[in-house]
Amino acid sequence: MSTAIEAPVESPKPGGNVPLIELKGVGKSYGNIIALKDINLRVGAGEVCGVLGDNGAGKSTLIKIMAGLHQQSEGQLLVDGEECTFGSPKDALAKGIATVYQDLAVVGLMPVWRNFFLGQELRKGPLRALDTKSMRATTKEELFKMGIDLPDVDAPISSLSGGQRQCVAIARAIFFGARVLILDEPTAALGVKQSGMVLRYISAAKAQGFGVVFITHNPHHAHLVGDHFVLLNRGRQKLDCTYDEISLDELTQQMAGGDELETLNHELRRGK
Known part of the structure; x- marks a missing residue:
């Protein structure tokens, strides 16, 4: 599998100083439990915003708000400078906001091309039969455009490496109209080489004008x-x-915790 970018894909139009997606003072509460408070974030075309945090920091809640799974309790969510309210993930997708979750939502035993079009299959004829030829060709072409030279799109997606599966999922989101990619811990379960593959792919998406939220x-x-x-x-x-x-x-x-880590380091050294 090659990671070189062989040909550019059609990129989103840079919007000047207007972010593709922006959060202003966003908060989320579940009853008396405050999951997020006063979050500000913006991502423009051709930018990568790294959202960092340990377990329980609120990253998952933030993803769900941007993906349309949950609505914020306070603050504003803007797309192209206009305030939006997402009632479902379909609303987010309609605005070009696509989320690639850590589990990727793929079916391991299905071939790569079936996973690429999963839930959005191409059909033809009066009986609406699956247009397998077009889907195979499109999958191979779109992956190649993004620098993925996959010899056999009929192979089960489970036979690909973790990095390759991540790249297929990202390419699928871009093909179906994403302008902003929200990537949920894409390198968390990968080794050094496979992580490098995904990071190169993120860099390539950025170079082609997409906005990326890298959790x-x-x-x-x-x-x-x-x-x-x-x-x-x-x-x-x-x-x-x-x-x-x-x-x-x-x-x-x-x-790592800044001052908290320094305090802990001091305490542990004193105990020796």
Whole structure:
């Protein structure tokens, strides 16, 4: 499988200073439980926003709001500068907001081309039979456009590596009209080589004008491709800065807990 970008795909039109998607003062409460509070985030065309946080930081809730699964309790969600309310994931998709979840929502025993068109199959003729020839050809062509040279799209998708499956899922989202990709921990379960494949693919999507929200708990991966970083901690936003404003060491320190880590380190050293 090649990761070189062989040919460009049609890219979203850059919107100047208007973000593709923006959150302003967004919060989410479940009864008396505050899951998110005063979150601000913006992603423009050709930008990667790294959203970092440990388990329980609020990343999943943030994803669900942007994906249309949940509505925020407060604040605004804007697409192309206009306030929107998503009642379902279909509403988000209609605006070009696509989410690639960690489990990928693929059927392992089905071939790659069936997974590429899963739920959106092409049909032909009066009996509405599956147009398998077109779907095979389109899958191979679209993957190749995005730099994935897959010899056999009839192979079960479970036979692909984790990185390859991630790339197929991202290419599928782009083909069906995504302008903003929300990637849920795409490198969490991958080794170094496979993670590198996905990070190259994120960089390629960015170069072609797509907006990417990269959800991760890995500051090294975020810093490699990110233009902007948001750090969540217990539902609050603890960091909001650009690539030029923070080094990898500083980002790692913030992710690790900053002052809390220093205090713990001091306590442990005193005990020796």
